Amino acid sequence: MQKSIGFLTFGHWRGVQGSQTRTAADALLQTVELAEAAEELGLDGAFTRVHHFERQLASPFPLLAAIGARTRRIELGTAVIDMRYENPLYMAEEAAATDLLAGGRLQLGVSRGSPETVLRGAEVFGYRPAAGETDADLARAKTELFLSAIKGTALGRTDPARTGFSGGLAVQPQSPGLAERIWWGSGTRGTAQWAARMGMNLQSSTLLSEDTGVPFDRLQAEQIRLYRQAWAEAGREREPRVSVSRSVLPITEDIDRMLFGEHGQDDQIGLLEGVRSRFGRTYVGEPDRIAAELAEDEAVREADTVLFTVPNQLGVDYNARILGTIAREIAPAFGWRRDAVRIGDAGRA
Template identity: 55%
Template sequence: MKKIGFLSFGHWTPHPQSATRSASDVLHQSIDLAQAAEDLGVDGAYFRVHHFARQLASPFPLLAAAGAKTSRIELGTGVIDMRYENPMYMVEDAGAADLIADGRLQLGISRGSPEQVVDGWKYFGYSSSEDDPTGAAAARGKTELLLQLLEGEGFAEPNPRPMFPNPPGRLRLEPHSEGLRQRIWWGAGSDQTAIWAAEHGMNLMSSTLKNDETGEPFHVQQAKQLRAFTDAWDTERWGFEPRTSVSRSIIAITSDEDRRYFLGGGDHEDQVGMIDESTRAIFGRSYTDEPDVLIEQLRHDEAIAGADTLLITVPNQLGVDYNAHLMESILTHVAPALGWR
């Protein structure tokens, strides 16, 4: 059995052929898609976070609203860029959203991906040093503080004359959601950051992009990353078994509409390039074909085989009904033959 979820980048554009022409459209349709996915038996609804873009940005109002409208499906992010975050406020928002969802949040966090603007986190009031020009160290420091706060231990000195009575001892941030600490995922771009995630007690989230560290096919490198994470995990220390997820673009062609949109398109080979001046990256291929062909192709993807959770990217601008159809096609025509269901 493998958990299967969708990952939406939440694009919107004021174009007549887009089903999401405004931020309002994409927010409401994201909630509707989570509901539709739950009805189909999909395990997770995950949303990307991008700032300064016509995409989903502030995740917690969306996660809380989706949590109130659904009852079973996991709700998560993939990923929140920690360079932009205040860990104190984030803990309060996350705790509230998780309580509304009855403990179904799965929060993917990371240093983030290439941005729409130069050093965007600085506009949010955060700075970097000469030793940390990309903000990577700051993102890790904020993550360590976030994890500490999620433990729920008191740390703040109470006012001797409070407006309302305090419980004894130092105070923690409220509301506290028990168990959320074990549902934090780190989006790792390299083997070393995957090991760092294990050392800090986070689950592993690996996307369709990672550092090209060996020159091997993407799925082989990603499978090695998953093994590096698992080897570094200390169950006795953290008290739970970790989860691992990988993301893929998978389209099962089962209708004439699918053929019009996707047949003959997509990247059927891995792509390699530079994402900044010093980082050579590899971007995993897409899988777009008839179900029987897809099944044979996916059998050989080592990373999908090694992960317990598969997140399938969806073309959200095609609307809720069509994206529900795409997910149903995978669940019905592909997943059973591969032992995912």
């Protein structure tokens, strides 16, 4: 299976010692610069996390449009947008406009969102589940409406008093092919199967809110296989895409060893919102050792796209060096090739 690789940034900023992103402007501008550097290194994707009420990236579309304007080949996307906070029709307009500006390179990850420090944040934004519904129900209903909007479904009606006739209206603009580049961020096997039935690609979360006692990569691989089975049962013609993300910190200089040590962390298991959950490990060490470990990672083998989280507060140069090491010395071990034709290249100008 031909692989694609990209980076995933949380876009943290803090005015603390050692931080290269002391302000929101630093975090935003450096994300654009890192996307440019990643494209030069041959990576395939630049992805951002979206968190509200945090000193992290929160409004993805201006940022993604800026990345699109400064790059030519690399995919740009999210992992993920919390749909509880969104107006689906306005979001459909923003997504289509961003995709058109970027020449059809948008890969938009959406989901129910992750645990937050804010209390009932979506309600502060003006959105709350209806009586008898959960936050997950709210996110799924908004996602279904968003999908309808970007597919050109008529969701409004003309005013006969102004037009002289009655007819349906879709939100504008529309961006051809965007509906095939929407991903669902899934933390369980069941939601992965739902994503397949909805026709969305799969972003398998680094936090799985279930635990069967097997290592994280095996549980994630099972989720991916169930997703693909559900996709086939739905009778869809195109091949879906599947991504996983990994925290990888190769040690090649003394500064790396000083910052991260020489050993990573194993899977972490605990209760999250009352549910026994499993969080993926962190890979730290010599590049050849990490390469061998990722080559044996069952979920990495199952996925076609691997996103690497970056410590963005260490600055563009530092992270570009990490990504360069991953591209040269680690990613080839699990099937990535810099000069290969990429999964999303066929439709690019």
